Amino acid sequence: MNKHGANGFAAQSQQALDDTALQSALGHAQSGFVKKRAQAIAMVDEFEQLKANAQAAKRQALANLAPLLEQFEQNLIRNGGEVHWAQTPQELNATVMAIARNANGRRIIKGKSMIGEECELNAALESAGFDVVESDLGEYIIQLAKEPPSHIIAPAIHKTRQQVAELFRQYHALGERGLDAISDLVGEARTVLREAFLTADIGITGANVLVAENGSIALVTNEGNGDLSATLPRVHIVVTSIEKVVASMEDASLILEVLARSATGQHMSAYTSFYSGPRQAQDPDGPDQFHVILLDNGRSEMLGTPFEPMLNCIKCGACLNHCPVYTNVGGHAYGWVYPGPMGSVLTPLLQGLDAALPLPNASTFCGRCEEVCPMGIPLPDLLRQLRAQQHEQKREPRRWRWGLTLYSRLSRHPRLFSWNLRLSRAMLRWLPQRAWPNQRTPIRPSGDTTFLEQWRTRAQNGLKNAAQNGPQQGK
Ligand code: SF4
Secondary structure, three states: OOOOHHHHHHHHHHHHHHOHHHHHHHHHHHHHHHHHHHHHHHOOOOHHHHHHHHHHHHHHHHHOHHHHHHHHHHHHHHOOOEEEEEOOHHHHHHHHHHHHHHOOOOEEEEOOOHHHHHOOHHHHHHHOOOEEEEOOHHHHHHHHHOOOOOOOOOOOOOOOHHHHHHHHHHHOOOOOOOOOOHHHHHHHHHHHHHHHHHHOOEEEEOOOEEEOOOOEEEEEEOOOHHHHHHHOOOEEEEEEEHHHEEOOHHHHHHHHHHHHHHHHOOOOOOEEEEEOOOOOOOOOOOOOEEEEEEEOOOHHHHOOOOOHHHHHOOOOOHHHHOOOOHHHHOOHHHOOOOOHHHHHHHHHHHHOHHHHOOHHHOOOOOOHHHHHOOOOOOHHHHHHHHHHHHHHOOOOOHHHHHHHHHHHHHHOOHHHHHHHHHHHHHHHHHOOHHHOOOOOOOOOOOOOOOHHHHHHHHHHHHHHHHHHHOOOOOO
16 A cells, blocks of 8 residues: 555645656546446446446345345355455454465465455465465556555556566566567466466455355456456455345346446456355366455444445446546555545545545545446545535644635625635736646636626616516516
């Protein structure tokens, strides 16, 4: 994670804006996501209905969270799997290590998992002496670069092709070769990772959905790495969180349909798999052990609060791709694993408001995030509520507090307010261009009169016209 965490947002954003390689990587990647999502949605007439059904399924699941989780556990045990409960990231990490040690496992291949990132699982495993290799290409790249992910579905979105080639040359002892084309890079990663898949004792993956009615987990990837991590090693460990459970396969398919379209603009992810337990006698392959670890880490405390809708998030990343703040500063500026609008809500809720003071304000409130969110999460409203909490707890920066107090006093005295508007207008005209940050267009008043002055003139003219025309009837 970023060493200054979310509280370093302002400085980290400035750094990101000054980083030309990052700006070029962000520009290329982001526009692709937006276009593909729009095309995929335009091809489905009933997308609004699909979204409404997925939202209803998730709402109902949250309303019955405890019984559904119990049903999931019972069914998974019946299938031969094991369920473990973790209140905190430390408990999750300790459980993974205990399972790996009991199975005499040392080499671990890992599929992409945001819960793994939230728990800093790799660091915990490596410091305990395990060999961990990330199998998702993006995660593998940032593992080599020793960086956190900068996007929830495209972890290495901040890297240019040239930067990836440099990393591969540094870490793969494969002699002189051409790494100019993307296909060269993908081919090399495939060769290196194949060895890791074949020699791993333990496979760790995340889960996109948990199905209570049959104890299955759904896993989607576009590289097939999740399936290789789940089926080749002797032990499959799934690290996931409690809010992912839904009642039925039908509900799971609703979520998967909106997820693929919103995330990558696909009708379905290239590999959409369901895993229900360890290998059975008649199965040609699969792991001998199947474990699911369910993390809470503050999620159950969100139930029944105004922030409960955040538990509907399916981590599609659409709000990031459409956010004018995220698309300019990238993910690392946010200082923790969840960036963009969803991260600005989730980080203060999971890490505490004090650990993420700038995030509720890391928004232009343009509303695009809510508009594109397939789960209808009212992100701007949740950010506003976090701001209100900050204000009530007097946690916002002192200069903002002074500004707000001044504004509230002025707005209670119309004459003073109006006088202040005129003064501000004059000052904006006078303000030298370079006093405004480089990245913004300087604000200039658009006319000679303020809104209030125009309103007053119109009202006066309206009265004059009414007096000249006499009373109007029949309207
Ligand atoms: S908040 Fe909505 S748009 Fe953003 S990641 Fe979650 S589900 Fe996707």
